Amino acid sequence: MLEIKELKVSFHTYMGEVQAVRGVNLKLQDGEILAIVGESGCGKSVTAQSVLQLHDPAMTEYKEGKILLDGKNLLELSDKHMQEIRGKEISMIFQDPMTSLNPTMTVGNQIIEVLREHEKNSGGKKISRKEAREKVIELFKMVRLPNPEQRINSYPHEFSGGQRQRIMIAMAMACQPRILIADEPTTALDVTVQAQIIELMKEMQKESGSSIIMISHDMGAVASIAQKVAVMYGGLVVESGTVEDIFYRHEHPYTRGLLESVPKGGERKDKKLESIEGTPPNLVNPPKGCPFADRCKYAMQVCKEHLPEESSLSESHKCRCWLLDSDCPYPRLSLSKY
Ligand code: SF4
Numbered sequence: 248m249l250e251i252k253e254l255k256v257s258f259h260t261y262m263g264e265v266q267a268v269r270g271v272n273l274k275l276q277d278g279e280i281l282a283i284v285g286e287s288g289c290g291k292s293v294t295a296q297s298v299l300q301l302h303d304p305a306m307t308e309y310k311e312g313k314i315l316l317d318g319k320n321l322l323e324l325s326d327k328h329m330q331e332i333r334g335k336e337i338s339m340i341f342q343d344p345m346t347s348l349n350p351t352m353t354v355g356n357q358i359i360e361v362l363r364e365h366e367k368n369s370g371g372k373k374i375s376r377k378e379a380r381e382k383v384i385e386l387f388k389m390v391r392l393p394n395p396e397q398r399i400n401s402y403p404h405e406f407s408g409g410q411r412q413r414i415m416i417a418m419a420m421a422c423q424p425r426i427l428i429a430d431e432p433t434t435a436l437d438v439t440v441q442a443q444i445i446e447l448m449k450e451m452q453k454e455s456g457s458s459i460i461m462i463s464h465d466m467g468a469v470a471s472i473a474q475k476v477a478v479m480y481g482g483l484v485v486e487s488g489t490v491e492d493i494f495y496r497h498e499h500p501y502t503r504g505l506l507e508s509v510p511k512g513g514e515r516k517d518k519k520l521e522s523i524e525g526t527p528p529n530l531v532n533p534p535k536g537c538p539f540a541d542r543c544k545y546a547m548q549v550c551k552e553h554l555p556e557e558s559s560l561s562e563s564h565k566c567r568c569w570l571l572d573s574d575c576p577y578p579r580l581s582l583s584k585y
Contacts, residue, residue, distance in 0.1 A: 249314070249426060251312070251313075252312055252313045254309075255268055255312055257307075258296070262531050266530050280474050282477070284476060299339060316332070335365060338419035342434050344408075362422070385510050389420070408440065411441035427459045475490070508522055525541055
């Protein structure tokens with residue numbers, strides 16, 4: 248349904264051109280949950296937000312590639328056409344609901360406006376305020392917000408962080424979008440609330456049949472919600488596959504590093520977690536070879552000089568690493584002890 252092909256996105260900043268996304272390919276099928284993971288600055292949010300073209304047009308250049316929704320390239324649509332797609336076909340949940348909710352309006356009125364605007368844009372029968380209000384109460388019940396009939400009249404600051412994220416999910420689901428993009432939806436929440444929000448998103452996805460793109464750096468959350476995972480580093484997808492491919496058969500040293508930084512069940516609480524030494528590359532002047540070479544313990548001369556091509560390990564599993572080359576002196580990671 249949604250296909251991102253060879254997408255390249257740059258930002259023009261006072262430091263120079265930041266090549267934030269450098270040739271990304273991704274596919275999302277109907278009803279699927281795809282997680283995009285990686286450290287800050289790896290290009291995951293830029294890739295997802297490019298689908299809705301939410302970046303400042305004065306700074307952003309979609310240099311190459313296509314974003315196809317049912318075969319239609321979203322990058323070629325007019326602003327008006329894109330406006331119709333936002334909310335109706337594709338919705339977004341941001342990391343911090345406080346920056347997305349209007350602090351001067353009750354949460355009920357904000358969603359009522361979204362619903363009425365949506366009906367107007369779809370050319371359907373204009374929905375009355377009363378009908379819209381009833382729909383919002385239904386949505387609040389769906390996201391399990393307590394006392395929806397009363398809380399519909401409250402302002403964003405009167406809710407907890409977890410409740411605000413539930414309201415954002417209700418708002419995103421109001422127009423029954425086909426695709427929901429959730430950008431680090433649980434990062435600002437405490438661990439218990441994070442688990443509740445992930446559970447809620449799973450339930451909503453099951454009920455609505457929407458597809459979800461979830462941006463995350465939390466591999467635990469990814470394992471519990473996603474069917475497919477794309478690991479991004481230095482503006483590229485370095486490994487992608489099913490959850491099983493990524494968690495049990497990964498081949499990229501960066502994927503392994505991410506997984507080693509996740510606490511595992513049964514481990515002592517005071518055990519120090521592994522971290523990946525070093526910092527991500529500067530994308531104003533990205534390395535010509537593998538972007539992970541400076542931090543990779545397997546790096547070879549070829550890694551520094553040439554960017555590895557994407558290798559297909561199975562129909563679902565792809566990886567960009569010289570360790571997969573037949574002349575490589577090291578064994579494949581999936582064959583070595585984890
Ligand atoms: Fe490491 Fe080389 Fe693979 Fe990059 S291509 S991840 S540097 S082994």
